[in-house]
Amino acid sequence: xxxxxxxxxxxxxxxxxxxxxxxxxxxxxxxxxxxxxxxxxxxxxxxxxxxxxxxxxxxxxxxxxxxxxxxxxxxxxxxxxxxxxxxxxxxxxxxxxxxxxxxx
Amino acid sequence: xxxxxxxxxxxxxxxxxxxxxxxxxxxxxxxxxxxxxxxxxxxxxxxxxxxxxxxxxxxxxxxxxxxxxxxxxxxxxxxxxxxxxxxxxxxxxxxxxxxxxxxxxxxxxxxxxxxxxxxxxxxxxxxxxxxxxxxxxxxxxxxxxxxxxxxxxxxxxxxxxxxxxxxxxxxxxxxxxxxxxxxxxxxxxxxxxxxxxxxxxxxxxxxxxxxxxxxxxxxxxxxxxxxxxxxxxxxxxxxxxxxxxxxxxxxxxxxxxxxxxxxxxxxxxxxxxxxxxxxxxxxxxxxxxxxxxxxxxxxxxxxxxxxxxxxxxxxxxxxxxxxxxxxxxxxxxxxxxxxxxxxxxxxxxxxxxxxxxxxxxxxxxxxxxxxxxxxxxxxxxxxxxxxxxxxxxxxxxxxxxxxxxxxxxxxxxxxxxxxxxxxxxxxxxxxxxxxxxxxxxxxxxxxxxxxxxxxxxxxxxxxxxx
Numbered sequence: 001x002x003x004x005x006x007x008x009x010x011x012x013x014x015x016x017x018x019x020x021x022x023x024x025x026x027x028x029x030x031x032x033x034x035x036x037x038x039x040x041x042x043x044x045x046x047x048x049x050x051x052x053x054x055x056x057x058x059x060x061x062x063x064x065x066x067x068x069x070x071x072x073x074x075x076x077x078x079x080x081x082x083x084x085x086x087x088x089x090x091x092x093x094x095x096x097x098x099x100x101x102x103x104x
Numbered sequence: 105x106x107x108x109x110x111x112x113x114x115x116x117x118x119x120x121x122x123x124x125x126x127x128x129x130x131x132x133x134x135x136x137x138x139x140x141x142x143x144x145x146x147x148x149x150x151x152x153x154x155x156x157x158x159x160x161x162x163x164x165x166x167x168x169x170x171x172x173x174x175x176x177x178x179x180x181x182x183x184x185x186x187x188x189x190x191x192x193x194x195x196x197x198x199x200x201x202x203x204x205x206x207x208x209x210x211x212x213x214x215x216x217x218x219x220x221x222x223x224x225x226x227x228x229x230x231x232x233x234x235x236x237x238x239x240x241x242x243x244x245x246x247x248x249x250x251x252x253x254x255x256x257x258x259x260x261x262x263x264x265x266x267x268x269x270x271x272x273x274x275x276x277x278x279x280x281x282x283x284x285x286x287x288x289x290x291x292x293x294x295x296x297x298x299x300x301x302x303x304x305x306x307x308x309x310x311x312x313x314x315x316x317x318x319x320x321x322x323x324x325x326x327x328x329x330x331x332x333x334x335x336x337x338x339x340x341x342x343x344x345x346x347x348x349x350x351x352x353x354x355x356x357x358x359x360x361x362x363x364x365x366x367x368x369x370x371x372x373x374x375x376x377x378x379x380x381x382x383x384x385x386x387x388x389x390x391x392x393x394x395x396x397x398x399x400x401x402x403x404x405x406x407x408x409x410x411x412x413x414x415x416x417x418x419x420x421x422x423x424x425x426x427x428x429x430x431x432x433x434x435x436x437x438x439x440x441x442x443x444x445x446x447x448x449x450x451x452x453x454x455x456x457x458x459x460x461x462x463x464x465x466x467x468x469x470x471x472x473x474x475x476x477x478x479x480x481x482x483x484x485x486x487x488x489x490x491x492x493x494x495x496x497x498x499x500x501x502x503x504x505x506x507x508x509x510x511x512x513x514x515x516x517x518x519x520x521x522x523x524x525x526x527x528x529x530x531x532x533x534x535x536x537x538x539x540x541x542x543x544x545x546x547x548x549x550x551x552x553x554x555x556x557x558x559x560x561x562x563x564x565x566x567x568x569x570x
Contacts (some may be wrong), residue, residue, distance in 0.1 A: 021355075025357060026358075030359055038239040038458040039138070039461050040128050041356065043128060049334075054337045054338075059163050062163065080204040080498060085182070089182035092194060095138055
């Protein structure tokens, strides 16, 4: 119990952030109409590539001869980057099609 | 000073994520929203590159090289993919995000067990959670990809008593996680690898029995898992933007999962148990001796030509036949002759949420012509003719009136309320879920057999001669 209380005290701001982001996320996303569900999903998917930041931190902190960490980190960066770039690019491609019709 | 700039960049990045996703709620601003979110990501990545770290060796060349490889790979893939293959694409990208989280967690665990770093219980818990959710999202997404791509069939990966196996695997995974959590640094890396393997197997196994019409649910669920693993990884590094980004994705995935479940009137639990359509025994067998009426191209063309209003009900069959463009041509032709053409889009039409809208948008169909389930149903009685192209389960009356049907209670398009129904279909085979459809024998229904694309092409040239 003490451990839990201590954890709560130490991470209070983070817990606030967590709860408010959850509420904000549900509010923002529940307004998206059916038409845009696929772009929303692939856009959100690209955002989940934010894990790449962890991989970058990992590599920056590793010493230059720690090959295990470096190679794992590099894999992480590659995977994350595919997710980020591919995700945003493919979403843009889809949304471009939605926009085109406005003119006609 | 530089720390301040980095903090502000993270803050702006997080705001860009939220605002970008918000702009995605209307087609007019959606593209800007996506670019804004991408900008936020770029900002966050640059900030992470320049943030000062104590005794960091940086290894910038490795980071930039990896980013180039991944970026080029992702960019090329995104330009090549066909819109029909979008669900597969999203699944793969999603799986890679999960894999990235696994790699991070495993690296932290390597350092933990060789004594380089010490974690308290809270941190260990977060790392194990990241590993667990990331691994499940990874193999689950990869299997979902293989299924959507048609590389694997449900029956090939489903064992007898699969539900029991899944429960055992789930308990084993949770048990193993608890063991690692309680054991702390005294345990070795082999145990962590064991947990990773177990979670990877569970991810595969939990998606294995789910298929067919449930695919949109699974994809949404896996998407939310990847988001949660990213958020958990954000807690490892005490990094706010990872936390915010991950939670947003988790929320998006969860909402879509719930919406998809509602669209099928199924609980998430029953989707996860799987077997939708696996046991087609419940379907009425009386339909065997019923005869469906057939309509000729000529008659269908004349009926379309003299209708006031037409509703097209597209299903995944339309995408498979690549008939979007020719459907749009038929639409244009009829509109020129004063026929009002609308499209009725069921929420689970296609293989992921909103998939059908994207396919029609690709064919230049203006989105105001796309009606959702409720609007389409209220317009149905004033519709002269419904054309069903490659849809089946979403127009099945059994969902309303046959309590024995596996899809009973699922909201469907009440196409039989229109004056006439024409079904474009290859043969009398049941739909993806393997359920017989009484609509085909309905008094208002006529069948037009053949490949959807060829049939619509014939309709177009026939109407041109009228």
